[in-house]
Amino acid sequence: DAGVTQSPTHLIKTRGQQVTLRCSPKSGHDTVSWYQQALGQGPQFIFQYYEEEERQRGNFPDRFSGHQFPNYSSELNVNALLLGDSALYLCASSLGETRRLAKNIQYFGAGTRLSVL
Amino acid sequence: DAKTTQPPSMDCAEGRAANLPCNHSTISGNEYVYWYRQIHSQGPQYIIHGLKNNETNEMASLIITEDRKSSTLILPHATLRDTAVYYCIVFWGGGSNYKLTFGKGTLLTVNP
Numbered sequence: 001d002a003g004v005t006q007s008p009t010h011l012i013k014t015r016g017q018q019v020t021l022r023c024s025p026k027s028g029h030d031t032v033s034w035y036q037q038a039l040g041q042g043p044q045f046i047f048q049y050y051e052e053e054e055r056q057r058g059n060f061p062d063r064f065s066g067h068q069f070p071n072y073s074s075e076l077n078v079n080a081l082l083l084g085d086s087a088l089y090l091c092a093s094s095l096g097e098t099r100r101l102a103k104n105i106q107y108f109g110a111g112t113r114l115s116v117l
Numbered sequence: 118d119a120k121t122t123q124p125p126s127m128d129c130a131e132g133r134a135a136n137l138p139c140n141h142s143t144i145s146g147n148e149y150v151y152w153y154r155q156i157h158s159q160g161p162q163y164i165i166h167g168l169k170n171n172e173t174n175e176m177a178s179l180i181i182t183e184d185r186k187s188s189t190l191i192l193p194h195a196t197l198r199d200t201a202v203y204y205c206i207v208f209w210g211g212g213s214n215y216k217l218t219f220g221k222g223t224l225l226t227v228n229p
Contacts, residue, residue: 004160033216042204042219043161056215090160092217104208106217108160 002027004093004109012115013081021076021112025093032074033106034066035090043090049074050096078114086116120144121205126224129199135192137223139205142186148209150181151217152190154201161204161219164190195227 005024013019025032031050035043045058049068063079072093078085092106122140129135141150149168153161165172165179167188172179178191192199204222 031215035217035219040221042221043217045216045218048215056213058216092160104215105163105166107163110158110160 004091004107006089006091006109006112008112009110010113010115012117014117015081015083017081017116018077018079019081019114021078021089021091021114023074023076023091023093023109025072025074025091026107028095029093029107030072030096031094032068032072033092033094034074034076035092035108036060037088037090037111039087046076081116083116086114088113120207120218121220123203123205123220123223125221126226128226128228129192129195131197131227131229132194135195135199135225135227137190137192137203137205137225138187139190140187141205141207144185144207145209148207150179150185150188151206151208152177152179153204153206153217153219154199155204155222156198156201164203166208195225197227197229199225200227201225 004026007022033048034046037043046060047057048055052068065077068074088111090108090111092108094106149166151166152164155161165177167179181188202222202224204219206217
């Protein structure tokens with residue numbers, strides 16, 4: 001049973017560039033959440049996608065956008081990269097039918113390490 | 118902002134029980150307590166969750182105080198592979214909130 005997979009594992013970009021990160025959810029899952037984790041900090045929620053729509057968004061600027069495809073996979077796009085965007089980007093998947101329940105367990109991928117120079 | 122308070126670090130001897138505390142004095146009646154851990158260079162991993170009763174699974178036990186203002190995660194026989202950052206999170210999936218709010222967690226170091 002494949003877990004959550006993210007690609008690429010590492011990425012180096014320069015300021016002002018754009019980046020796209022990809023996530024395939026755990027088999028059977030239809031909801032994808034994205035988190036940003038700066039060094040030494042806990043993950044911070046960016047947004048969640050369900051039924052190909054953004055359902056909730058954290059405190060991140062519009063430079064951060066996403067998409068969910070019919071096969072439930074998802075992309076995170078970041079435009080006009082800043083040095084402060086350097087972080088580990090984590091994707092988590094869960095079952096949509098549990099979104100409003102206590103047992104909304106999210107399964108995380110290993111993340112994409114983005115370095116902005 | 119995280120609604121929980123955890124010590125930044127703890128040590129434990131291999132084979133002994135690791136007891137990780139968490140304060141959540143502002144927890145609401147319908148919020149659950151979740152624990153995740155993050156081993157270096159990996160994504161967070163779900164451990165256990167509970168509302169007000171003590172819970173146990175194959176990984177750990179969760180003890181929640183009667184007033185629900187604090188809890189303790191217990192790893193009964195810690196191994197070196199349990200060295201990780203442990204996050205305590207309060208969460209209620211009702212309404213339109215689906216996000217997990219992580220704090221800085223507790224770095225548990227299991228020593229040989």
